Amino acid sequence: MPPLRTEITEITTGLAMLGLGDLDWALERRPAELVGVAGGVWDRLAAARAAGEHDADFRRAWENGLAFLRADEGLRSRVPARIEWKGPDRLPLVNDVPADLRIDRVYLVSCKYLSKVLHNVAPAGLFDGGLAGASAKAVDWFGHVAGDELQAFYDAARRGLTDAGADVLDAAGRDLLPARVTDLARSGRDLLKGALGRSLPAPLDDAYAALARAVAERSADRWAATLGDRAERERLLWRLLRLGGAPYFVLGASASSPMRLRIDTPWDWQQRYRLKAFEVWPEPAGQAVVRWQASVADRDAGVDVTTRGHVEIRWSHGRFSGNPEAKVYLDTPHAQVPGYHGLT
DNA sequence: TGCAATAGGTCCCAGAGTAA
DNA sequence: TTACTCTGGGACCTATTGCA
Numbered sequence: 001m002p003p004l005r006t007e008i009t010e011i012t013t014g015l016a017m018l019g020l021g022d023l024d025w026a027l028e029r030r031p032a033e034l035v036g037v038a039g040g041v042w043d044r045l046a047a048a049r050a051a052g053e054h055d056a057d058f059r060r061a062w063e064n065g066l067a068f069l070r071a072d073e074g075l076r077s078r079v080p081a082r083i084e085w086k087g088p089d090r091l092p093l094v095n096d097v098p099a100d101l102r103i104d105r106v107y108l109v110s111c112k113y114l115s116k117v118l119h120n121v122a123p124a125g126l127f128d129g130g131l132a133g134a135s136a137k138a139v140d141w142f143g144h145v146a147g148d149e150l151q152a153f154y155d156a157a158r159r160g161l162t163d164a165g166a167d168v169l170d171a172a173g174r175d176l177l178p179a180r181v182t183d184l185a186r187s188g189r190d191l192l193k194g195a196l197g198r199s200l201p202a203p204l205d206d207a208y209a210a211l212a213r214a215v216a217e218r219s220a221d222r223w224a225a226t227l228g229d230r231a232e233r234e235r236l237l238w239r240l241l242r243l244g245g246a247p248y249f250v251l252g253a254s255a256s257s258p259m260r261l262r263i264d265t266p267w268d269w270q271q272r273y274r275l276k277a278f279e280v281w282p283e284p285a286g287q288a289v290v291r292w293q294a295s296v297a298d299r300d301a302g303v304d305v306t307t308r309g310h311v312e313i314r315w316s317h318g319r320f321s322g323n324p325e326a327k328v329y330l331d332t333p334h335a336q337v338p339g340y341h342g343l344t
Numbered sequence: 345t346g347c348a349a350t351a352g353g354t355c356c357c358a359g360a361g362t363a364a
Numbered sequence: 365t366t367a368c369t370c371t372g373g374g375a376c377c378t379a380t381t382g383c384a
Contacts, residue, residue, distance in 0.1 A: 004358090119355090120354065121353095121354075122353070122354075286370060287371085311372080314370080315352090315371085315372095316354080316371090316372080317371095317372070317373065318373085319371095321372095323352080325353080325354070
């Protein structure tokens with residue numbers, strides 16, 4: 001079951017597009033034109049509306065749906081006959097378009113609230129594979145690019161635990177923390193995860209900083225080495241920005257204002273823009289971070305524009321708990337990104 | 345060999361802590 | 365007080381492993 005807030009924003013956006021005039025009446029009516037919403041979901045929405053705990057989400061989503069209904073680039077006040085909600089399962093849509101709603105089997109709409117995250121992928125898929133899609137065999141990226149630094153961090157953590165008198169033996173008397181980090185089993189990972197909370201013990205700071213620095217530098221080096229020529233870099237930028245095979249719309253909100261965008265296809269993009277440079281570099285930070293920047297010529301406007309973002313390489317479920325992931329962020333405001341256009 | 349259970353990977357989001 | 369950084373975790377899907 002998706003989070004309640006996701007259900008509220010996505011379904012309310014679709015409801016508003018049906019031109020029903022009043023949100024509460026629309027929720028009560030449960031229109032058949034909105035396909036894919038089960039009875040239990042309608043019940044949850046009605047309960048949330050009655051409780052008044054998500055008024056801001058209901059209001060923003062309703063306004064976004066109305067804006068799309070009226071927009072010249074949207075529905076031009078033509079009430080759709082059918083809106084399909086993706087729901088908790090993925091629709092069999094074009095897999096590179098992150099759509100939550102499909103309107104009249106034509107318009108694809110993604111509902112995105114307060115999120116700057118573009119991707120959340122395995123690091124090898126980004127730095128070695130350029131998001132090209134073929135999922136590389138999963139690896140522990142930290143060990144893959146910074147094995148010595150990972151081992152040093154592990155040594156420091158292991159030493160800290162044993163010095164503190166922690167119980168590091170399992171029921172059979174086996175050591176949960178082997179000498180080599182590559183030999184860690186699930187139980188040892190869980191032990192470390194529990195022992196190393198949000199705030200690292202001070203003696204581990206240097207080792208962790210060295211690991212983060214090494215991972216950032218070597219990830220950036222590997223990424224730079226696979227960028228290819230200008231055309232390949234341009235295709236990478238399209239994938240980073242989630243330009244897909246079909247145009248789609250993003251209806252949501254940034255921290256300060258509504259966000260209503262039309263997203264180009266690569267074909268649209270090439271009519272107007274040309275990539276001039278794409279660069280990546282490591283950045284000193286508390287965790288491993290790689291910055292990226294694209295310089296793009298806007299032929300219509302006759303200017304160059306810069307789009308910036310960064311990638312965090314991090315354990316997604318606690319330290320030593322599983323393989324790291326790469327979170328790709330967009331730092332440039334959405335409306336200033338080449339290929340993203342404010343809805344008119 | 346097929347099924348069930350478990351572990352791992354990815355997507356998405358939220359919250360704590362800290363700096364401005 | 366606000367914005368940002370860093371971290372944790374739920375959910376779902378897929379791959380792997382164990383067992384009959």
